[in-house]
Amino acid sequence: MLNAFSPTRSLSVRMALFTIMTALIAMLALTLMTNRVATENAIASARHQIDTQTLNGIERVEMYLQDRRSGVALTAQLPLVRLMLSNQEDPEARARGQSVINAVQSTFNYETISLLNTAGQVVLSTNPALIGADRSQRPEVISAQRGALGMSDVTTDPNEDRVYLHFTAPSYGSSNQLIGIVDGRVPLDEIHRLVAMDANRSGKGSYSVIVDRYGIRLSIPNYPHLLFHPSAPLDPAVAQGMISARRFGNNTATLLQQATTMPEIVEGINLLDQRAEERHFFSGTLNSGEEGESVIRKLRSADWYYIHRVPIEQFYSVVREQTNYALLITAVAASVAVAVTLWFVQNSLRRPLLHLVETASAIAGGDLSKRLKMQRRDEVGVLASSFNAMADALEARITEAQAAQAEAQRLQRIEAEGRAALERSVAEYLTFVQRVANGDLSQTLRIDRDDVLGQLGEGLNRMVESLRAMGRQSQEAANAIAAAAAQILATTTQQASAANEQSAAVAQTMAALDEVRAIARQTADQADHVARDAQAALNVAQQGIAVVEETVQSMSDIRQRVEGIAQTILSLASQAQMINTITGTVSELADQSNLLALNAAIEAARAGEQGRSFSVVAQQVRDLAERSKQATVQVRSILGDIQKSTNAAVAVTEEGAKRVDAGHRLVSQAGDVIHRIASEVENGAQINVQMAASARQATAGLDQIGQALISIQKAASETLTSTRQAERAAQDLNALAQSLQRMVAVYRLA
Numbered sequence: 001m002l003n004a005f006s007p008t009r010s011l012s013v014r015m016a017l018f019t020i021m022t023a024l025i026a027m028l029a030l031t032l033m034t035n036r037v038a039t040e041n042a043i044a045s046a047r048h049q050i051d052t053q054t055l056n057g058i059e060r061v062e063m064y065l066q067d068r069r070s071g072v073a074l075t076a077q078l079p080l081v082r083l084m085l086s087n088q089e090d091p092e093a094r095a096r097g098q099s100v101i102n103a104v105q106s107t108f109n110y111e112t113i114s115l116l117n118t119a120g121q122v123v124l125s126t127n128p129a130l131i132g133a134d135r136s137q138r139p140e141v142i143s144a145q146r147g148a149l150g151m152s153d154v155t156t157d158p159n160e161d162r163v164y165l166h167f168t169a170p171s172y173g174s175s176n177q178l179i180g181i182v183d184g185r186v187p188l189d190e191i192h193r194l195v196a197m198d199a200n201r202s203g204k205g206s207y208s209v210i211v212d213r214y215g216i217r218l219s220i221p222n223y224p225h226l227l228f229h230p231s232a233p234l235d236p237a238v239a240q241g242m243i244s245a246r247r248f249g250n251n252t253a254t255l256l257q258q259a260t261t262m263p264e265i266v267e268g269i270n271l272l273d274q275r276a277e278e279r280h281f282f283s284g285t286l287n288s289g290e291e292g293e294s295v296i297r298k299l300r301s302a303d304w305y306y307i308h309r310v311p312i313e314q315f316y317s318v319v320r321e322q323t324n325y326a327l328l329i330t331a332v333a334a335s336v337a338v339a340v341t342l343w344f345v346q347n348s349l350r351r352p353l354l355h356l357v358e359t360a361s362a363i364a365g366g367d368l369s370k371r372l373k374m375q376r377r378d379e380v381g382v383l384a385s386s387f388n389a390m391a392d393a394l395e396a397r398i399t400e401a402q403a404a405q406a407e408a409q410r411l412q413r414i415e416a417e418g419r420a421a422l423e424r425s426v427a428e429y430l431t432f433v434q435r436v437a438n439g440d441l442s443q444t445l446r447i448d449r450d451d452v453l454g455q456l457g458e459g460l461n462r463m464v465e466s467l468r469a470m471g472r473q474s475q476e477a478a479n480a481i482a483a484a485a486a487q488i489l490a491t492t493t494q495q496a497s498a499a500n501e502q503s504a505a506v507a508q509t510m511a512a513l514d515e516v517r518a519i520a521r522q523t524a525d526q527a528d529h530v531a532r533d534a535q536a537a538l539n540v541a542q543q544g545i546a547v548v549e550e551t552v553q554s555m556s557d558i559r560q561r562v563e564g565i566a567q568t569i570l571s572l573a574s575q576a577q578m579i580n581t582i583t584g585t586v587s588e589l590a591d592q593s594n595l596l597a598l599n600a601a602i603e604a605a606r607a608g609e610q611g612r613s614f615s616v617v618a619q620q621v622r623d624l625a626e627r628s629k630q631a632t633v634q635v636r637s638i639l640g641d642i643q644k645s646t647n648a649a650v651a652v653t654e655e656g657a658k659r660v661d662a663g664h665r666l667v668s669q670a671g672d673v674i675h676r677i678a679s680e681v682e683n684g685a686q687i688n689v690q691m692a693a694s695a696r697q698a699t700a701g702l703d704q705i706g707q708a709l710i711s712i713q714k715a716a717s718e719t720l721t722s723t724r725q726a727e728r729a730a731q732d733l734n735a736l737a738q739s740l741q742r743m744v745a746v747y748r749l750a
Contacts, residue, residue, distance in 0.1 A: 019341055020334065027330045043293065046202075046310060047281050051295050053202050054279070054308040058299055060194045061210070065301050068167045068186060069149050071108035075101070076171035076182040085115060085180030086173050088123050097124055108184070111164070116141065116181040123180070133158065135183070144168040144181040151302060153247075154188065154218050161249035163188055163228075188219060196221035198308060205288060206310040213273075213303050214238060215266045216256075223287045228252075230259040232266045260287075268296040269305055286311060356387065363391055436464055486734055510710070 075081055084090075084097025101113040105126045114125035120136025135141045143150030152166035164185050173179040191210070198208035199222055207222035215231035228248045234256060243253045268280040279297045286292040286309050294309040352374060362370040371391060372384040432445045444464070447457040 020337055023337055024330070024334050027333065043312075046293050046312060047295065049202050050206070050293065050308045050310050051279060051281075051297075053198055053206075054208070054295050054297050054306055057195065057198050057208050057308065058297060058306045060197065061191060061304075061306065062299060062301055064190060064194060065151065065299075067108070068110075068165070068184060069151065069169070069301075071104065071110065072113075072167045072169040072182045072184040073149060075104045075113065075184070076169040081115065081182065082171055082173060082179065084124065085117070085171055088117065088180075094124060101126055104184075109190075110184040110186055112183075112185040114183040114185070116168075116183055118145065118178050118180060120145070120181070122183075130157075138166070140166050140168045141181060141183070144170045145178065147178070153303075154212070155245070155247050156249045157185075163248055165191075191219050192221050195219045202308065202310045204311070205286070205290065205292075206308065209307040209309065211265065211269070211305050211307065213269060213305070215262075215269060218304065220287075226260070226287065228255045230256060231262040233259045264294075265296065265307065268307075272296065272298050272305070283312070352384070356384070359387070363394070432460060436460075436467070442468075 084093045087093040140150030140152040150168040167184045210219040290311040374384040
C-alpha cells in the first residue's frame with residue numbers, strides 16, 4: 001500500500017507533490033516579497049519621520065542663534081552704547097552705557113553683555129570681573145573687527161570652567177568707522193532644552209544630538225554623561241590643540257579620551273562637507289545599545305551638525321506581525337491544498353492510469369482483444385480513445401505484416417537471379433568504356449540482350465563511330481591552324497618592332513619641344529608680370545593723388561572740429577561747477593538726516609520695548625544718510641578729476657590745431673611729388689605691355705607645334721598597342737594549335 005503512494009513509483013503522487021510545492025513556493029515568494037516591500041516602506045517612513053523631526057529641531061536651534069545675533073546687533077546700534085564707545089573715559093557716558101547693557105541682558109536673556117574697544121579689550125560689562133580682559137585673539141572678536149556678526153565655538157573663558165557661546169557685533173560711529181564691539185555670552189542650557197524637546201518624538205527611545213565638525217557632542221540631553229565626548233577617536237594634533245586651549249575646561253583631556261566608537265557619524269560629516277548634501281541617512285548602534293536609523297544635517301548659521309536617532313525595532317515590529325500572519329495563512333492554505341489535491345488525484349487521475357497500465361500490460365503479453373472502457377470527455381478520456389485506436393491499428397498491421405513477409409521472400413529469389421545477369425553485362429560494358437576512355441576507338445561492343453542494357457550498348461557503338469569521325473576532322477584542322485598561326489606570329493613581331501622605334505623618336509622630339517616651350521612661356525610670364533607691376537604702380541600713384549587731395553580736405557575739417565571740441569569742453573567745465581554746488585546741498589541734507597536719526601534712536605531707547613521697532617526705522621534712515629554723504633564725497637572727487645581732465649583737454653586741443661596746420665602744408669608738398677611719379681610710371685607701363693604681347697604670340701606658336709606632336713605620339717602609341725595585342729593573339733593561337741595537335745594524337749582511329 002505504501003509503495004502505491006511512493007513518489008518514485010507513482011506519477012500521480014509526483015504530480016500532486018509538484019502542484020503543492022509550486023503553490024507553496026508561490027505563496028512563500030509572495031509573502032517574502034510583501035515582507036520586503038513592507039520593510040522598505042517602514043524604513044522609508046522612519047527616515048521621513050526622523051528627517052522631518054530633524055528639520056524641526058534645526059529650525060528651533062537656528063531661531064535661538066539668530067535671536068542671540070539680532071540682540072547683539074541691535075545693542076551695537078543703540079545711541080547710548082555708541083556714545084559710551086566713542087567716549088570711553090566719560091563717567092556719564094559709561095553710566096548710561098551700563099544701564100543700557102543691563103537692560104539688554106535682562107531683555108534678551110544673555111548671561112553677560114560686554115562692550116569691547118576696537119583692540120578687543122573689555123571696557124564695560126554686566127560682569128565686572130571681565131573688565132580689562134583681552135579677547136583680541138578670539139575668532140568671533142576678529143570677525144566683528146572685520147565688520148561681520150560673529151559666533152564663537154563652544155568653549156570656556158579664561159579662569160572659568162563653564163562652557164559658553166559668545167555672539168559679537170561691530171558698532172560704528174558717526175563717521176562710519178568702527179568704534180567698538182558688543183559681546184553677548186550665553187551658556188548651553190537653552191540649546192540643551194531645545195534639543196531635549198525631540199526626545200521620544202519619533203517613537204519610544206528617539207533622541208537628538210548636536211556635534212561639531214570633529215564629531216564632539218555639544219548637546220545630548222538624553223545621555224548627559226556623554227556631553228563633550230567625541231563620537232570617534234580624534235586626530236592627536238586636533239586633540240592636543242583643544243587640550244592646550246582648555247576647550248571644555250580643566251577636564252578637557254579626560255573628556256576627549258573617552259571617545260566612543262561611532263565612525264558612521266564622522267563619515268556622515270565628511271560626506272556632507274564633500275558632496276554638499278542636505279542630509280545623510282545611516283544605520284548603526286544607538287547609545288542605548290539598540291540598532292537604530294539616524295539622519296544628520298548641517299546647521300546653516302554654525303559649523304554644527306544635528307543628528308536625530310530612532311530605534312528601528314518599533315518600525316519592524318509591525319512588519320513582523322504582518323509577516324507572521326501571512327505565514328499562518330500560507331500554512332493553512334497549504335494544508336487544505338494538500339488534502340484537496342490528493343483527493344482529486346486519487347479519483348480523477350490515479351485510478352484511470354492504473355486501468356490503462358493493466359490494459360497495456362495485457363496487450364504487450366499478446367492479448368490484442370483487451371480495450372479500455374471509459375466514458376469521459378477530459379484528457380483521460382481522449383487518452384483512452386487514442387489507446388483503443390492504437391490497439392486496433394496494431395492488430396491490423398500485424399496481420400498485414402505477416403502477408404507482406406511471404407511476398408517479400410518470393411521477390412527476393414527473383415531479384416537474386418536478375419542481379420547475377422546484370423553484373424555480367426555491366427562488367428562487359430565497363431571494360432568497353434575504359435578502352436574508349438584510353439583512346440582506343442577501333443573496337444565495337446558485342447550485343448546479345450534486348451532489354452535496356454542492349455539499347456545502352458547500341459548507343460555506345462554509335463558514340464564510338466562518331467568519335468572516330470570527329471578525330472579525323474580535328475587532326476586535319478589542327479595542322480592547318482598551326483601553319484597559319486606561325487605565319488601570323490612572324491608578321492606581328494616585325495610590325496611591333498617598327499611601331500616601337502617610331503614611338504621613341506616622337507617622344508624625343510616632344511621632350512625637346514617642351515624645353516623650348518617652357519622657356520618661351522617663362523619669358524611671356526615675366527613680361528606679363530612686369531606689365532602688371534607697372535600698371536599697379538600707376539594705379540597706386542593715381543590713388544595716392546586722390547588720397548592726398550582727400551587728406552588736405554580732411555585736415556581742414558579736423559581743424560574746425562578741434563575748435564568745436566574746445567568750446568564743448570569749456571561748457572562741460574562750467575556744468576561740473578554747478579554739480580559741485582548741488583553735491584554740497586546733498587551733503588548738508590545727509591548730515592541733518594543723520595542727526596535726526598540719532599535723536600530718534602535715543603528716544604526709541606528711552607521708550608524701551610515700545611520704541612524698538614521705531615529704533616530700527618531710525619537706524620535705516622541713518623544708514624541712508626551715511627550712504628548719501630559717502631556718495632557726495634565720491635561725486636566731488638569725480639568732479640575734481642573731470643575739471644582736471646577738461647583743463648588738460650583744452651591744452652591738447654590747442655596743440656592739435658597747430659599740428660593740423662603743419663600737416664596741411666606737408667600733405668600739399670607730397671601731392672606734387674606723387675603727380676610727377678605717376679607720369680613716369682605711365683610711360684614705363686606702355687612699353688612693358690608691348691613686350692608682353694610679343695612674348696604671348698611666340699608662346700602660342702610653340703603650343704600649336706606641341707599639339708601636333710602630341711597627336712602624332714598618340715597615334716603611334718595606339719598603333720604599337722594594337723600591334724602588341726595582335727602579337728599576343730598570334731602567340732595564343734599558335735599555342736592552341738600545338739595543344740590541339742597533341743590532344744588529337746592521343747586517339748587511335750584504326
